[in-house]
Amino acid sequence: MALLQTVDLKRYFGETRAVDNVNLSIEEGEFVSLVGPNGAGKTSLINVISARLTPESGKIIIKGEDITRLSVTQRVRAGIARSFQLVNVFDDLTTFDNVALAIFSREGKTAHLGTLAHLDHAVANEADAVLKQFGLAAKRGDNARDLSQGERKLLDVALAYALKPKLLFLDEPTSGVSTRDKGQIMDTIASVVRGEGITAVIVEHDMDVVFKYSDRIVVMAQGAILAQGTPDEIRKNEQVAMVLLGSSGPDAFTRKD
Amino acid sequence: MDTLVIQTLNSIFYAAVLFLIAAGLSLIYGVMRIVNLAHGTFYALGAYVSAWAVGTAFGLGASGSGNLVLAGQLLLLPLGAIAVAAVGAVIEPTLLRPLYRRPEEYVLLITFGMLMILEDAMKFLFGGTPLSAGSIMDSMGSIRIGSLLYPSYNLVVIGVGIMAAIGLWWFIYRTRFGIILRATSQDRRMASALGLNVGRVYVQAFAIGCFMAGLGGAVVVPAQAAVLGMGVDALILAFVVIVIGGLGSLEGALVGALIVGFVRTAGIQFFAEIELAVLYLIAAAVLLVRPTGLFGKA
Amino acid sequence: MPAARTGPSVPVVLAVAVPVIVAFAVLPRVVDLYQTELLIYGLTFAIAALGFNLLLGYTGLLSFGHSAYFGMGAYTVAFIVRDLHVQSMELCILAGVLSTFVIAALFGYVCVRHTRIFFGILTLALSQVLWSLAFKFFWVTGGTDGIRVARTGITLLGGLIDFKGSGSYQKFVYAYYYYVLALFAISAALMWVIVHSPFGKALQAIRDNEIRAGFVGIRVRRYRWIAFVISGCFTGLAGVLWVPLNGLTTPDILYWPFSGEIVFMTVLGGFRTFTGPIVGAIAFNYLKVYAVASSQYWQMVLGCVLVVLVMVLPTGIVGTLARLGGKLRRG
Ligand SMILES: Nc1ncnc2c1ncn2[C@@H]1O[C@H](COP(=O)(O)OP(=O)(O)O)[C@@H](O)[C@H]1O
Ligand SMILES: [Mg+2]
Numbered sequence: 001m002a003l004l005q006t007v008d009l010k011r012y013f014g015e016t017r018a019v020d021n022v023n024l025s026i027e028e029g030e031f032v033s034l035v036g037p038n039g040a041g042k043t044s045l046i047n048v049i050s051a052r053l054t055p056e057s058g059k060i061i062i063k064g065e066d067i068t069r070l071s072v073t074q075r076v077r078a079g080i081a082r083s084f085q086l087v088n089v090f091d092d093l094t095t096f097d098n099v100a101l102a103i104f105s106r107e108g109k110t111a112h113l114g115t116l117a118h119l120d121h122a123v124a125n126e127a128d129a130v131l132k133q134f135g136l137a138a139k140r141g142d143n144a145r146d147l148s149q150g151e152r153k154l155l156d157v158a159l160a161y162a163l164k165p166k167l168l169f170l171d172e173p174t175s176g177v178s179t180r181d182k183g184q185i186m187d188t189i190a191s192v193v194r195g196e197g198i199t200a201v202i203v204e205h206d207m208d209v210v211f212k213y214s215d216r217i218v219v220m221a222q223g224a225i226l227a228q229g230t231p232d233e234i235r236k237n238e239q240v241a242m243v244l245l246g247s248s249g250p251d252a253f254t255r256k257d
Numbered sequence: 258m259d260t261l262v263i264q265t266l267n268s269i270f271y272a273a274v275l276f277l278i279a280a281g282l283s284l285i286y287g288v289m290r291i292v293n294l295a296h297g298t299f300y301a302l303g304a305y306v307s308a309w310a311v312g313t314a315f316g317l318g319a320s321g322s323g324n325l326v327l328a329g330q331l332l333l334l335p336l337g338a339i340a341v342a343a344v345g346a347v348i349e350p351t352l353l354r355p356l357y358r359r360p361e362e363y364v365l366l367i368t369f370g371m372l373m374i375l376e377d378a379m380k381f382l383f384g385g386t387p388l389s390a391g392s393i394m395d396s397m398g399s400i401r402i403g404s405l406l407y408p409s410y411n412l413v414v415i416g417v418g419i420m421a422a423i424g425l426w427w428f429i430y431r432t433r434f435g436i437i438l439r440a441t442s443q444d445r446r447m448a449s450a451l452g453l454n455v456g457r458v459y460v461q462a463f464a465i466g467c468f469m470a471g472l473g474g475a476v477v478v479p480a481q482a483a484v485l486g487m488g489v490d491a492l493i494l495a496f497v498v499i500v501i502g503g504l505g506s507l508e509g510a511l512v513g514a515l516i517v518g519f520v521r522t523a524g525i526q527f528f529a530e531i532e533l534a535v536l537y538l539i540a541a542a543v544l545l546v547r548p549t550g551l552f553g554k555a
Numbered sequence: 556m557p558a559a560r561t562g563p564s565v566p567v568v569l570a571v572a573v574p575v576i577v578a579f580a581v582l583p584r585v586v587d588l589y590q591t592e593l594l595i596y597g598l599t600f601a602i603a604a605l606g607f608n609l610l611l612g613y614t615g616l617l618s619f620g621h622s623a624y625f626g627m628g629a630y631t632v633a634f635i636v637r638d639l640h641v642q643s644m645e646l647c648i649l650a651g652v653l654s655t656f657v658i659a660a661l662f663g664y665v666c667v668r669h670t671r672i673f674f675g676i677l678t679l680a681l682s683q684v685l686w687s688l689a690f691k692f693f694w695v696t697g698g699t700d701g702i703r704v705a706r707t708g709i710t711l712l713g714g715l716i717d718f719k720g721s722g723s724y725q726k727f728v729y730a731y732y733y734y735v736l737a738l739f740a741i742s743a744a745l746m747w748v749i750v751h752s753p754f755g756k757a758l759q760a761i762r763d764n765e766i767r768a769g770f771v772g773i774r775v776r777r778y779r780w781i782a783f784v785i786s787g788c789f790t791g792l793a794g795v796l797w798v799p800l801n802g803l804t805t806p807d808i809l810y811w812p813f814s815g816e817i818v819f820m821t822v823l824g825g826f827r828t829f830t831g832p833i834v835g836a837i838a839f840n841y842l843k844v845y846a847v848a849s850s851q852y853w854q855m856v857l858g859c860v861l862v863v864l865v866m867v868l869p870t871g872i873v874g875t876l877a878r879l880g881g882k883l884r885r886g
Contacts, residue, residue, distance in 0.1 A: 090763040102771045116752060376858075531687075534688050
């Protein structure tokens, strides 16, 4: 049984078909890249699956269970976590507290109001471990607002990761970051996600990166799934090349932006 | 039957005054996203200034000395509104403008500070005793409705309310300045990118809003003396009006004022003890079901 | 290896808090009766402001209706003392906090459906429902005259201390001072634990970014509601303690400008710090008392202070001192 299955998922904005009849299936342990030109509906699809948006129609199924009507927090509990294309962290909390909060939440401890958060050593140790994995250990005491853009993107991912989700969606984790830092961020994410066999769906524009890390690539255009397959299959698909890069010909995939 | 007519007129009279106050409050919120806690106090200031102007110019015992005196008194009434508009035009650039970049809590707090200052300024300027322009009301006499008498002046207030509603509507929807005002209220940054002088629009909008509050005070003072604390009371009712009608909506202020006017009259008649409570509960219920009010847009 | 420091050290906090409480305990021996009385007022308002700031400073919700909870606590005491002849202050506290809990749960349930200015207006409208009832049902509430609560009818510590007979006023002030000080210390400690608990962190996360808070699994509305109720209960306790001291409760403490004063206190001290509301409440009380004593235009004095505060010192007394301290240390 697939971990995630969407059935005829639809979400329109007026005339715009942001998500148009999407039937997406994700297997456990897969690392899937979601690609497509800007405006293809990648973010909208993630929004609908994570309950940021409600679908017009269709179903979202996790391990056979229909979660279409569940709220954001209920879906988090069902195992869906996500990061955001535009950084979305807790600016006035420290880097450490950001991650610790996610762990507290996962453990159902945020309802505790009679214990001191910083005396929970199990959570503190885990938070520090996560920060280390994401290369943020040196910044643990800084407020999130004082981090660099690249560090903020990583923290955004770390928040989602710390929830230990069944299914992790990462929406353009390297957008808005200098090309130099891009590679490092992707390596960090890939090593964490691959290292632990987390099922992940990542939106990424850099096709080198996509081909390098993905088990499977899903191509979206105008709200619909245009093609999907292994990196090799997608590399050979000319229709995909046309859509992704206009019509720049056979060497389309080697272009850098 | 006659009482019904009188009660209806009372409701509309009350609604007219409330509309003047609430429309100003709503205009300021609509354009500047400021909830002005001093707005009721502006209304009180208008009442004081008008009563003072009428009283100073004509003395207190001037009632019944002919139509000329009455005309003069009526002409002096709007002075309150003009004075309040002037105060607003000074306050916006000095006290409010430096705070627009800060969280909205600060703007709210500063209007609370303005309220405290203005309340005492009125006490200082006009003393603690009520100030009335009742001579106007007396010299205008009453009209007969069936077997009952109704003060003619109240009809003037109703007339002013109707004219203000029409005038404001024309101003906002039919003039160039109105277009600028609406553009600014929709998107401040866009407006300034288009070359509109947002600073000037803000000071004008604030002054007009203040003018409306002052006008409310000016027209009410021949019927009800100006007293300390009247503004603090009025503010909450104006809130109820714009919450029901929709923050920032002119039509909403009108409908809200009518609803509050009628509910209040009915309340005084049938459920005096909970009349105010009912109004606040209506406001809370509307906010709950339709946060943007009956006419507000998101 | 022990985890590196991530929060305030409890011994250090105690090392600061205990001497402060001890200093407060010694104060009545140094200052006169009247000053002692003023301090009691200051401490009660401090409890109210601490409660209020759980919403403003930690959850990011500006309530303009906290007069409701202060007043609910106060009127509950007045009712049970008058009608049920309750004498024990502990029973008053229990009843007052309980009734505030109910009303805060009810109002809060409605109010947390909104944020920002809508939240402010809702809290204000609902608080004014209570005010208008207290104002209009004069045969129950005494209307604008309010209800008297004689301190001679009150006993502390389950009847151990009463205030009948001669010299009782002095006795009352001193005994009550320590009573309120103890409750203040307990309240402050409780609140300190709450804001440093995982729940407190969750509130701060909601304040910073409510959308993301939902996406890490925090039930935003539910948590706001809980914070609202806790906040109301603290303010209600303050109202309870205020009544015997004031000897009278009137609708003024339910009227919306009193909510404004609670906001004022908190911002005066600084709402982004834990101690800000405490310092602000005590300072505000002095400010108001001296302004009232020295001028009939005390409101204008307070208004000017507020305007200057917002324009020049938006971080309040504690925030400003902390910044100055930081500058000095850095040289
Ligand atoms: N909140 C919204 N309101 C209106 N249109 C939207 C909204 N969000 C997305 N869209 C539209 O939906 C389409 C898909 O957008 P999006 O999901 O952000 O694409 P992608 O993430 O692939 O770049 C775009 O045409 C976009 O303009
Ligand atoms: Mg996108």
